[in-house]
Amino acid sequence: MARPKDESKIDAIYEATLRLVLETGFNGLKMADVAREAKLATGTLYIYFKNKEVLINELYYHLKKSKVTQMMSVYEPSDSFQVAFKKLWLNYFTISLNEPERMKFIEQFTHTSYLTKKTKQQGDLLLKPLEDFLADGIKQGVIKKLPVALVLSQLMGPIIEIVKLHYDGSLKITPALKEELFAMAWASIRK
Amino acid sequence: MARPKDESKIDAIYEATLRLVLETGFNGLKMADVAREAKLATGTLYIYFKNKEVLINELYYHLKKSKVTQMMSVYEPSDSFQVAFKKLWLNYFTISLNEPERMKFIEQFTHTSYLTKKTKQQGDLLLKPLEDFLADGIKQGVIKKLPVALVLSQLMGPIIEIVKLHYDGSLKITPALKEELFAMAWASIRK
DNA sequence: TTATTAGATGAATATTTATTCATTTATATT
DNA sequence: AATATAAATGAATAAATATTCATCTAATAA
Numbered sequence: 001m002a003r004p005k006d007e008s009k010i011d012a013i014y015e016a017t018l019r020l021v022l023e024t025g026f027n028g029l030k031m032a033d034v035a036r037e038a039k040l041a042t043g044t045l046y047i048y049f050k051n052k053e054v055l056i057n058e059l060y061y062h063l064k065k066s067k068v069t070q071m072m073s074v075y076e077p078s079d080s081f082q083v084a085f086k087k088l089w090l091n092y093f094t095i096s097l098n099e100p101e102r103m104k105f106i107e108q109f110t111h112t113s114y115l116t117k118k119t120k121q122q123g124d125l126l127l128k129p130l131e132d133f134l135a136d137g138i139k140q141g142v143i144k145k146l147p148v149a150l151v152l153s154q155l156m157g158p159i160i161e162i163v164k165l166h167y168d169g170s171l172k173i174t175p176a177l178k179e180e181l182f183a184m185a186w187a188s189i190r191k
Numbered sequence: 192m193a194r195p196k197d198e199s200k201i202d203a204i205y206e207a208t209l210r211l212v213l214e215t216g217f218n219g220l221k222m223a224d225v226a227r228e229a230k231l232a233t234g235t236l237y238i239y240f241k242n243k244e245v246l247i248n249e250l251y252y253h254l255k256k257s258k259v260t261q262m263m264s265v266y267e268p269s270d271s272f273q274v275a276f277k278k279l280w281l282n283y284f285t286i287s288l289n290e291p292e293r294m295k296f297i298e299q300f301t302h303t304s305y306l307t308k309k310t311k312q313q314g315d316l317l318l319k320p321l322e323d324f325l326a327d328g329i330k331q332g333v334i335k336k337l338p339v340a341l342v343l344s345q346l347m348g349p350i351i352e353i354v355k356l357h358y359d360g361s362l363k364i365t366p367a368l369k370e371e372l373f374a375m376a377w378a379s380i381r382k
Numbered sequence: 383t384t385a386t387t388a389g390a391t392g393a394a395t396a397t398t399t400a401t402t403c404a405t406t407t408a409t410a411t412t
Numbered sequence: 413a414a415t416a417t418a419a420a421t422g423a424a425t426a427a428a429t430a431t432t433c434a435t436c437t438a439a440t441a442a
Contacts, residue, residue, distance in 0.1 A: 002417035003409045023304065027218035031400060041421040047400070104302075111355050113214065116251075146371065149356055151246055157348030164302050165340055180337065184345055188379035193387035194439045222430060232391040236430070 010048055012038040014059050018101055026056060026114045057119040060109050063102045070095055075129075081137045089182055093111045093159055100167040107160055127152070142188045155185055180185070203229040205250050209296055217247060217305045248310040251300050254293050259317045261286055266320075272328045279324075280373055284350055287324055291358040298351055318343070334380045342380055349376065 016037035021029050031052060035042040049055040074091045075084060096103045109115055110123070134151050137143040143151065162181065165171040207228035210222050222243060226233040240246040265282045266275060287294045300306055301314070325342050328334040334342065353372065356362040 002411090003407080003419045005419070025216045025218055025303075029218055030398090035422095042400090043402080043422065044420055047419065052400070054375075062266075111359065112216075144371070144375070146368075147362060149362060150353065150372075153352035153356060154349045154372075157350070157352040158345045158347070158379075160352070161344035161348040162341065165344060168302065171338060171340060176340075177337075180335070181345075184335070184379040187381075188349075188375040193441095194389045194437080196389070221428090226392095233430090234392065234432080235390055238389065243430070 005048070009038070009040065009044070012047065013040070013048060013055070014062060017055060017059055018063070018105055021056070021108075022101055022104055023109075026052075026112075028063055029056075053114065053116075056109070056114055057116055060106065060115060061119055061122055064106050064126055067095065067099075067102055067106065068130070071118045072129055075133070078100055081142045083135065084133070085186070086182060088130075089185055090178065093178065093181070094158055096163045097166060097173060100163050103160065103163055104167070115122070141191060144191055151189055158185065196239070200229070200231060200235070203231070204236065204246070205237060205253060205363065208246060208250055209254070209292055212247070212299075213295055215291055216299070217243075217303075220247075244305065244307075247300070247305055248307055251297065251306060252310055252313055255297050255314045255317055258286065258290075258293055258297065259321070263320055266324070272331055272333045275324070276328065276377070279321075280346070280376055281369065284372070287350055287354045288357055288364060291354050294351070294354055295358070314315060332382060335382055345379055347377055 013034060017029070021035055021039060024030075029052065031045055032042050034055075035045050038045075045055075049058065071088060071092045074087045077084075079087065110120075115123075121185075131148045131152070134143070134148050138145050138148070138151075154178045158181070162171070162173075166173055196330055204225060208220070211224055211228060216220075220243065222236055223233050225246075226236050229236075238245075240249065249355045262283045265278045267278075268275075270278065301311075306314075310342060322339045322343070325334070325339050329339070329342075349372070353362070353364075357364055
């Protein structure tokens, strides 16, 4: 029996934080700036997020979850490994190019101490379906027998770097180039 | 006719800054902490570096230069492309594993606004010999015909990710694994 | 040996910024 | 409508920190 929280504010805060964090990093992020950008009073921020650290951790999980969900949405278990792999890779690459901010944010925090152990764990958990998929490829003898984490690094690494180049404006990605990059990724992990 | 600067202090400052920046990022870096860690008074820092931004920019260039120099030191022009490529790749990978802090620092700042245009330019210039080497491989028809920046991303990307895994303690790199990773890198860019 | 000069010091200053809280406002229930 | 409750506000507070500067110290050169 009172005024309800306006859930749309959470999205506005997330959006503002994402944009500003990429400019400044965690410590450079000003709560007052987030508030202004999200069109709220600073005090209102603290109704939705206990403090700056919590805000970052929740945004991290939110972004990682939305990204992984979007990526896995094209997965069809009836596909062969190769077909599914290509769908997933192209989808992931396209998503990353289209939302480089989300990718950069996730990438920026994954290996830092701003994330709590719990957030890291929860984030890693999201990748489980993908890891299972790759583990199956190894079991089938279609891709190289290596630690799954390493296969993931081999696949993610170039994408991260290439998206950054693209983001900086120093590289234009054509459809043909995309195909070529997929071929390179596949060549590197296939048996 | 006066007391001379103690150049060894620069190294101490660099070392302290590197260690602390990896914990905290640029904005989290406290000049007072740098001074304490380098065993100087805070005021002394400002004798050697005009301010925090200059310190970071100079350290970035210093680290990138030392890394590239160390990498290129194994290059012998008389080697075939393949032989030279393997030497360079293995050397770069080993160096990165041995000095992950240096790698992480460079990687952390390369695509951010803390670096001045000038520092970025100077840093890019250091890679010229490597780019020439790769361009030659393309010309010889040994590796895929693609923008050199993209070939570099394809090669650096996995290394960066794998070094982070190793740094976090979640992956041990054996000599056999190193060979395997080289093979994957080569498979991805060979024609 | 002594004068000169620049390095070294660290407390003080000036600025920035996360978080709190007294007050106001809007909504849901009665 | 009236009331109760929680959201919203933004100025005030408290804490942190980059940089400066008056003072001291040590090395050079005459």
